[in-house]
Amino acid sequence: MSDLLIRGRVLTFVREPEGIDDTAAYRFHEDGAVLVADGKITGLGAYGEVAKQAGGNVRIADHRPHLVLPGLIDTHLHFPQTQAIASYGAQLLEWLNTYIFVEEQKFKAPEHAAFIAGRFMDELLSNGTTTAVAYCSVHPQSVDAFFAAAAERNMLMIGGKVMMDRNAPEALRDTPATGYDETKRLIEKWHGRGRGHYAISPRFAITSTPEQMEMSGALVAEHPDCYVQTHLSENLDEIAFATSLYPEAKDYTDIYASYGLLGRKTLLGHCIHLSDREIAVLAETGAVGVFCPTSNLFLGSGLFDRDRFARHGARHAVATDVGAGTSFSMLETMDEAYKVLHLQGQRLSPLHSFYMMTLGNARALELDHRIGSLHVGADADIVVLDSRAKPAMELRMQVASTLGEELFVLQTMGDDRSVAEVYVAGRAMKGSRAKTGGESS
Ligand code: GUN
Numbered sequence: 351m352s353d354l355l356i357r358g359r360v361l362t363f364v365r366e367p368e369g370i371d372d373t374a375a376y377r378f379h380e381d382g383a384v385l386v387a388d389g390k391i392t393g394l395g396a397y398g399e400v401a402k403q404a405g406g407n408v409r410i411a412d413h414r415p416h417l418v419l420p421g422l423i424d425t426h427l428h429f430p431q432t433q434a435i436a437s438y439g440a441q442l443l444e445w446l447n448t449y450i451f452v453e454e455q456k457f458k459a460p461e462h463a464a465f466i467a468g469r470f471m472d473e474l475l476s477n478g479t480t481t482a483v484a485y486c487s488v489h490p491q492s493v494d495a496f497f498a499a500a501a502e503r504n505m506l507m508i509g510g511k512v513m514m515d516r517n518a519p520e521a522l523r524d525t526p527a528t529g530y531d532e533t534k535r536l537i538e539k540w541h542g543r544g545r546g547h548y549a550i551s552p553r554f555a556i557t558s559t560p561e562q563m564e565m566s567g568a569l570v571a572e573h574p575d576c577y578v579q580t581h582l583s584e585n586l587d588e589i590a591f592a593t594s595l596y597p598e599a600k601d602y603t604d605i606y607a608s609y610g611l612l613g614r615k616t617l618l619g620h621c622i623h624l625s626d627r628e629i630a631v632l633a634e635t636g637a638v639g640v641f642c643p644t645s646n647l648f649l650g651s652g653l654f655d656r657d658r659f660a661r662h663g664a665r666h667a668v669a670t671d672v673g674a675g676t677s678f679s680m681l682e683t684m685d686e687a688y689k690v691l692h693l694q695g696q697r698l699s700p701l702h703s704f705y706m707m708t709l710g711n712a713r714a715l716e717l718d719h720r721i722g723s724l725h726v727g728a729d730a731d732i733v734v735l736d737s738r739a740k741p742a743m744e745l746r747m748q749v750a751s752t753l754g755e756e757l758f759v760l761q762t763m764g765d766d767r768s769v770a771e772v773y774v775a776g777r778a779m780k781g782s783r784a785k786t787g788g789e790s791s
């Protein structure tokens with residue numbers, strides 16, 4: 351296949367922005383292009399230069415006047431909860447018992463798992479998300495469905511089988527031994543296959559016995575290149591219950607620390623009600639706190655304190671947390687993130703939002719050499735965003751004069767309608783046509 355030249359207003363971050371005017375944190379080409387060959391980026395910059403590099407036999411996808419950015423990254427969500435979004439009225443533990451532990455039982459059936467996995471990947475892509483870190487259900491067949499659907503679309507996805515051996519319905523419980531064996535087998539099957547990465551996934555301290563935590567620690571020690579994902583300090587009743595189950599632990603964080611689960615590849619959902627001691631442990635170990643604003647508001651869990659994380663030098667990422675999260679859209683997620691931080695007197699500049707959805711999350715996953723920014727050698731996972739996708743956006747954009755304003759309009763008013771195209775390893779997934787060869791005006 352001939353090379354592909356993606357033309358548009360190209361934006362990519364090179365480091366974390368320090369304020370709303372930090373133009374050195376990104377590269378922007380008003381008439382720019384990204385050259386793609388064999389799924390990788392081979393050229394990037396002003397259109398004229400990149401077109402020269404490309405030569406004659408190239409397909410051109412002209413997306414002007416839209417923005418061309420790295421594909422968006424979602425660092426925490428639950429694929430078996432796709433049909434449980436918008437489950438009414440409860441806080442975390444009641445919500446899990448009433449809705450989620452019922453829904454997840456359906457994933458015992460491979461056909462159901464395959465159907466939802468396909469729809470889940472398509473939903474991510476229509477929202478411009480090209481990489482996500484997901485929990486599957488306790489059933490190994492749900493993990494097979496998840497990675498098969500990702501592979502079919504050639505998406506870089508991270509996921510794993512939830513382990514839980516108590517405080518859940520019998521039909522959703524594994525045992526320390528089966529949780530270990532099945533996880534081991536799934537790692538061998540899927541980790542490093544195509545673009546798949548495995549996340550060792552003890553659901554949270556409440557649903558794992560000390561024996562299962564022990565086995566999770568063994569899995570982490572045996573597979574240091576795998577991710578670890580779990581939940582930490584989301585809800586006050588959850589914290590009281592978790593710490594009552596582990597009376598020897600200093601606090602909730604210490605439960606995970608004492609089983610060797612904290613490291614630079616550990617993603618901890620929520621981290622809302624942590625003590626200074628706990629945040630210091632996250633900073634020391636490099637574990638990542640994952641901010642899930644729509645979920646935290648929806649379940650009434652609380653407000654993530656980003657500035658406190660920063661003061662401690664602790665790492666954080668952003669995520670939807672579907673199905674407690676109420677949208678697959680990272681744009682809508684950052685709109686809510688802005689409001690959650692605003693309520694606490696903290697600022698989230700549009701530059702910082704777009705940094706977080708791309709390079710920031712890629713760094714949290716230690717995958718920034720491959721995804722999260724547009725650079726030569728990176729995987730060609732790319733999103734094209736239309737800042738005028740809705741009439742109200744078009745009207746608002748008539749009076750926008752800076753890139754920062756445009757990004758803020760996208761974040762505040764945008765959703766899947768703003769995603770004009772998404773490329774996975776250089777392949778257009780929404781189907782916009784590329785012209786072959788020659789000059790385009
Ligand atoms: N804590 C343990 N499991 C879950 C889950 O599925 N969703 C959320 N939001 N929190 C959890």
Ligand code: ZN
Nearest residue numbers: 428581619671
């Ligand atoms: Zn979660």
